[in-house]
Amino acid sequence: MQIHELKISAGKKSKRVGRGGKRGTYSGRGMKGQKARAGFSQKATFEGGKTSLVQRTKKLRGFKSLNHSKIAVNLTKLQEKFQDGDVISRKTLTEKGIIKKKEDAKILSEGTLDKKFKIDGLAVSAQTRAKIEKAGGEILSEEQAEEPKKLKEAGQKTGADSKSETARKEQEKTPQTEEKKNKK
Numbered sequence: 001m002q003i004h005e006l007k008i009s010a011g012k013k014s015k016r017v018g019r020g021g022k023r024g025t026y027s028g029r030g031m032k033g034q035k036a037r038a039g040f041s042q043k044a045t046f047e048g049g050k051t052s053l054v055q056r057t058k059k060l061r062g063f064k065s066l067n068h069s070k071i072a073v074n075l076t077k078l079q080e081k082f083q084d085g086d087v088i089s090r091k092t093l094t095e096k097g098i099i100k101k102k103e104d105a106k107i108l109s110e111g112t113l114d115k116k117f118k119i120d121g122l123a124v125s126a127q128t129r130a131k132i133e134k135a136g137g138e139i140l141s142e143e144q145a146e147e148p149k150k151l152k153e154a155g156q157k158t159g160a161d162s163k164s165e166t167a168r169k170e171q172e173k174t175p176q177t178e179e180k181k182n183k184k
Contacts, residue, residue: 070104070123075131076111085113087140090122104143113137 029036045052051113073093081096082088088107093099107119109127117137124132124142 027045068102068104070106071099072108073098073105074110075113075128076110078107079111079113079115082115082117085118086115087118087120088122089120093122 026036035042039177045054047053077098078088081098084091086092090099090105093103093105101107104123106123106125107128108125109131113131113135115137116135117132118140119132119137119142120140121143124139129139
């Protein structure tokens with residue numbers, strides 16, 4: 001069977017109300033009033049003039065930020081969950097159940113530290129950095145602050161971009177490149 005072979009069954013025709021006929025003088029619309037007139041339409045939320053349910057409910061203000069805040073993870077928790085010499089990253093924190101899969105974490109300095117940890121790809125406070133290094137641990141790489149998304153999408157230059165561009169231009173002016181130009 002194909003679409004052109006389908007036949008529409010003879011259904012009930014919708015009634016055109018308000019034009020005389022068997023329905024009587026008012027044609028099921030009642031007497032006078034706004035609803036009896038041609039072209040009448042009403043909002044779905046209208047409740048006869050009283051304050052509607054939509055208007056009575058709470059309006060939630062504000063918005064949900066796309067830049068999620070980081071979860072604070074203290075050194076005491078790391079001391080409990082990890083062994084000496086472990087590499088602590090976002091992945092290992094999720095495996096131990098300290099943070100959820102999509103959350104970011106920042107390690108804060110609350111508590112003492114006896115174990116040597118290696119921190120990889122997490123934000124670390126200055127005091128925490130000092131405590132980790134004092135205990136003999138190290139920070140392999142720290143989480144970098146991302147550029148604002150709007151600037152990236154629009155292709156505009158941020159302060160960091162313009163600095164890197166000037167540094168690149170200075171590198172081009174090194175003695176090696178000048179020697180090459182002189183040879184030509």
